[in-house]
Amino acid sequence: MVMRSQKCQNFVSEPMGNKPITAVDGIDEELGAKLAAKGFDKAYILLGQFLLLKKECAAFQNWLKSSFDASSSEAEQSALCLLEWCYAFL
Amino acid sequence: MFLDSCFLWLCQRPSSQKADLLKVATASSDVTWDSKRRLGTEPCVPLPRWRRLFLSHGRRHFRFPCSSSSAMAAAGLSDSKLRAELLALGYKPGPITDTTRKLYAKKLTRLRAEVAAGLRSRGGAGAQPQSPSGPSRPKARVGQKASPQARVLVERESQEEEEEEEEEEEEEEGEWDLGNRGPTQRNHLSTERERTFLPREEGRLPSSPWDLSSRRAPLEVPTLRDGVADSLASSALWGSTVTEGGGGGLSSTKWWEREPSPRTPRAEGTRPGFSSSSTRPYLGTESRVTPSSSYLGSLTRDTRPELNYRSPWRAERKERGSPLTGAGFKQGTRWDGTRQPIGLKSQGKGRKGIGLEFYLSWFLWLATLGLLVTFLAILWVKMVGPGQLEGPEENFKLLSVDCAQRTDSYCQSKQEEIIMTILHELYNYLAGKAGSFECGNPENLESKFIPVGEAKDYIENVTGYSAEKFMDALQWLLDNNKESGILLYSDEPSKPVTMASQVVSLESARPQMSLGCRFHRALTTAITNLFIFFWSLAFLWGMLFLLKYYWRKREEEEMAMYKMVQKIIAAVQNHYKEWEQNLERYPYVGILHIRDTLIPPQDRKKIKRIWDRAVDFLASNESRIQTESHRVAGEDMLVWRWTQPTYLSDSDH
Numbered sequence: 001m002v003m004r005s006q007k008c009q010n011f012v013s014e015p016m017g018n019k020p021i022t023a024v025d026g027i028d029e030e031l032g033a034k035l036a037a038k039g040f041d042k043a044y045i046l047l048g049q050f051l052l053l054k055k056e057c058a059a060f061q062n063w064l065k066s067s068f069d070a071s072s073s074e075a076e077q078s079a080l081c082l083l084e085w086c087y088a089f090l
Numbered sequence: 091m092f093l094d095s096c097f098l099w100l101c102q103r104p105s106s107q108k109a110d111l112l113k114v115a116t117a118s119s120d121v122t123w124d125s126k127r128r129l130g131t132e133p134c135v136p137l138p139r140w141r142r143l144f145l146s147h148g149r150r151h152f153r154f155p156c157s158s159s160s161a162m163a164a165a166g167l168s169d170s171k172l173r174a175e176l177l178a179l180g181y182k183p184g185p186i187t188d189t190t191r192k193l194y195a196k197k198l199t200r201l202r203a204e205v206a207a208g209l210r211s212r213g214g215a216g217a218q219p220q221s222p223s224g225p226s227r228p229k230a231r232v233g234q235k236a237s238p239q240a241r242v243l244v245e246r247e248s249q250e251e252e253e254e255e256e257e258e259e260e261e262e263e264g265e266w267d268l269g270n271r272g273p274t275q276r277n278h279l280s281t282e283r284e285r286t287f288l289p290r291e292e293g294r295l296p297s298s299p300w301d302l303s304s305r306r307a308p309l310e311v312p313t314l315r316d317g318v319a320d321s322l323a324s325s326a327l328w329g330s331t332v333t334e335g336g337g338g339g340l341s342s343t344k345w346w347e348r349e350p351s352p353r354t355p356r357a358e359g360t361r362p363g364f365s366s367s368s369t370r371p372y373l374g375t376e377s378r379v380t381p382s383s384s385y386l387g388s389l390t391r392d393t394r395p396e397l398n399y400r401s402p403w404r405a406e407r408k409e410r411g412s413p414l415t416g417a418g419f420k421q422g423t424r425w426d427g428t429r430q431p432i433g434l435k436s437q438g439k440g441r442k443g444i445g446l447e448f449y450l451s452w453f454l455w456l457a458t459l460g461l462l463v464t465f466l467a468i469l470w471v472k473m474v475g476p477g478q479l480e481g482p483e484e485n486f487k488l489l490s491v492d493c494a495q496r497t498d499s500y501c502q503s504k505q506e507e508i509i510m511t512i513l514h515e516l517y518n519y520l521a522g523k524a525g526s527f528e529c530g531n532p533e534n535l536e537s538k539f540i541p542v543g544e545a546k547d548y549i550e551n552v553t554g555y556s557a558e559k560f561m562d563a564l565q566w567l568l569d570n571n572k573e574s575g576i577l578l579y580s581d582e583p584s585k586p587v588t589m590a591s592q593v594v595s596l597e598s599a600r601p602q603m604s605l606g607c608r609f610h611r612a613l614t615t616a617i618t619n620l621f622i623f624f625w626s627l628a629f630l631w632g633m634l635f636l637l638k639y640y641w642r643k644r645e646e647e648e649m650a651m652y653k654m655v656q657k658i659i660a661a662v663q664n665h666y667k668e669w670e671q672n673l674e675r676y677p678y679v680g681i682l683h684i685r686d687t688l689i690p691p692q693d694r695k696k697i698k699r700i701w702d703r704a705v706d707f708l709a710s711n712e713s714r715i716q717t718e719s720h721r722v723a724g725e726d727m728l729v730w731r732w733t734q735p736t737y738l739s740d741s742d743h
Contacts, residue, residue: 039173039185049185 008081011043012088019043026070026077034068050082057083172198179205447641450634457627464623465616472612473605505562508555512563515552516545517576517598524601528611539579539595565590575599647700654697654704655712657688658730662715666732678731680722681705 004012008025016023022032024043040046053059060082061075070078167175169186172194176183179201183194523540546560567576568590577599580592603611617624665679685694685701694701708715714734720727 038169039183045184049187052187052189 004080004084005077008077008084011081012084015089016043016047016085021046024078025081026074026079028074031068031070031074038067046078047082047085050079050086055083055086167195167198176201447634447638450630450637454627454630454634457630461620461623461627465620468616468619469609469612472615473608508559509563509566511553512549512555512560513567513576515549516560516563516596518602519545519548519552520576520596520598521600521602524598525603525607528601529603529607539597541595542593545596561590564593568593647703650697650700651703651707654688654700655707658684658704658708659712659715661688662730662732676720676722676729678718678720678729680720680727680729681717682727684730 005025007023011019011023011025019042020032021027021035021040021043022029024046027035027046035041035046040049049063050060053063057076057079060079061070061072064070064075064078065072169191172186172191173183175198176194179198181197181201183197184190186194520540546557549555549560550557564578568578575598577597578593579595579597581594661684662679665674666677668674669677689697689701708730709717714732716731716733718729718731720729722729
């Protein structure tokens with residue numbers, strides 16, 4: 001179980017609004033740049049992808065890992081973060 | 091090699107012809123990549139535009155051999171290329187995934203078409219005034235290039251891609267009849283080109299957040315190609331030898347005539363803007379976009395970066411662009427014509443009413459003011475009058491007394507003083523009595539006349555002088571016959587009093603009254619004096635208010651009537667349109683049906699008058715709606731029929 005980091009707590013604490021992709025927990029500058037290059041420049045776009053994958057963390061992690069070479073921990077963190085955000089706001 | 095030499099010859103051709111010829115050539119399988127390449131970088135090419143076209147694509151991905159329409163090309167791009175293309179066109183795409191790829195491909199196609207059309211029409215506008223010969227074109231190009239706007243350059247580059255795409259298409263169309271070459275073939279090619287453009291447009295039409303502009307824009311591409319490019323070409327090089335440009339234009343016209351397919355009218359909407367003479371026969375069938383509007387719209391849209399005289403058109407474009415769909419658009423434009431007279435009419439009526447109202451109320455205000463002034467004047471006079479008249483009474487005290495009986499000056503003056511005192515007291519007493527009698531009579535006096543005895547008693551009590559003195563004073567008063575404010579009466583009112591012994595009663599000419607009493611009296615006097623005036627004024631005011639109310643009612647009713655007329659016209663026209671689309675059985679619709687559709691049941695009685703007026707108005711003032719008697723569902727019924735064909739009623743003119 002990954003502990004909820006401060007970044008995740010910050011992200012989940014409020015509506016994501018227009019936050020950049022790097023505001024999502026587990027997505028650092030490097031991964032964020034990769035994602036932005038593919039058009040995922042905002043957190044809500046990533047959430048869209050997450051929702052498209054039916055909020056399935058495993059599928060989302062696979063997608064992140066395969067498409068953007070994300071590490072397992074990064075993928076897990078971001079999936080969890082988005083999931084929590086969904087619990088809070090959807 | 092024949093083909094290579096052909097390419098060399100091609101170098102001297104203007105680009106549009108070159109494109110046409112090239113597409114024939116490249117379609118044949120033995121054209122080598124090298125020859126194309128050589129053509130692209132050929133130093134002899136007099137047209138930087140042409141070269142640039144190739145160079146720019148050489149710099150980026152070169153999609154020349156790609157043999158598909160631009161839509162297909164956009165669809166076939168990889169995600170990253172699609173993204174790059176969109177970014178180059180100034181559009182920031184989201185993630186391109188399986189679900190969004192198609193959308194972005196479409197978007198790219200549309201953007202390209204739009205940009206190309208924009209540059210086309212701008213190029214067309216710019217190229218027409220200048221001489222269309224070959225060498226002048228590079229100059230123009232340089233001038234354009236020198237313009238500092240980065241956006242123009244971006245657009246131009248993307249437009250070149252678009253051009254290239256078109257040429258790809260042409261190239262593949264060339265395969266249809268390979269071997270034929272020359273003007274006749276060209277005619278055929280141009281028709282082919284048009285044909286391939288149209289289906290693409292058809293496919294694009296229904297998908298819509300994408301505005302009229304994108305729909306209109308690509309349509310202009312072929313027409314411009316034929317119209318401007320060909321005319322340029324023909325006048326430049328082929329002018330004397332072959333009338334190819336004219337041939338091209340003609341052939342396309344012929345093609346329209348030959349194939350009146352159901353989708354042609356839509357495309358023709360854009361044609362007349364460029365060459366109205368050749369396409370005039372089709373004006374009638376133009377269905378949605380008016381000729382001038384499409385031209386203006388495209389021109390204004392496209393000349394955005396360079397032309398600064400576009401502003402007056404912009405409003406028009408907005409107005410035309412916003413109500414895109416359905417009834418809103420139709421009604422808006424259609425009613426522009428009729429709404430104005432209606433407004434004027436009601437305004438005129440209102441003005442007449444307002445004029446009368448204005449003068450009447452003006453007059454009434456003045457009259458009221460006059461009344462008020464008169465009233466106040468009367469009031470003032472009545473109230474202040476007695477006060478002013480006190481003056482003589484003061485003077486009276488100082489009157490010199492004619493002392494004839496006594497020689498003794500002291501006695502005389504003494505006598506005089508006594509008389510004066512008596513008279514003064516008498517005066518005060520009488521005035522007080524009269525005043526109290528006038529003001530509600532609190533002492534229950536029978537009249538203002540005070541009997542002599544009573545007055546005598548009073549004077550004796552107050553001053554202490556004997557009755558003789560009083561009589562002397564009265565006699566003195568009579569003798570002097572001064573306006574003293576004391577009136578003396580004898581038994582017979584008709585005869586003037588001469589002797590003090592005859593006096594029976596006394597009266598004050600100036601009753602002394604309190605302020606409130608005076609005011610009250612003044613008020614009643616004033617009101618009685620101005621009674622008729624006051625009432626006539628009040629009556630006029632009432633009239634004015636009634637008239638105002640009536641006018642307002644009438645205006646409201648009129649407005650409601652016109653609104654109803656508009657609704658009716660819209661309903662009848664819609665019905666007719668639906669009939670045209672085979673959604674309705676009859677081209678006419680029952681009057682009562684319209685009424686029942688437009689007016690909810692609870693209102694039908696209430697606005698019956700308005701409805702009747704609207705029907706009358708329609709019968710007398712609306713030429714597009716015809717009233718007929720038809721048997722509907724076994725019942726004779728008055729019906730309305732829309733008499734104007736839809737394509738006419740849609741146009742603004």
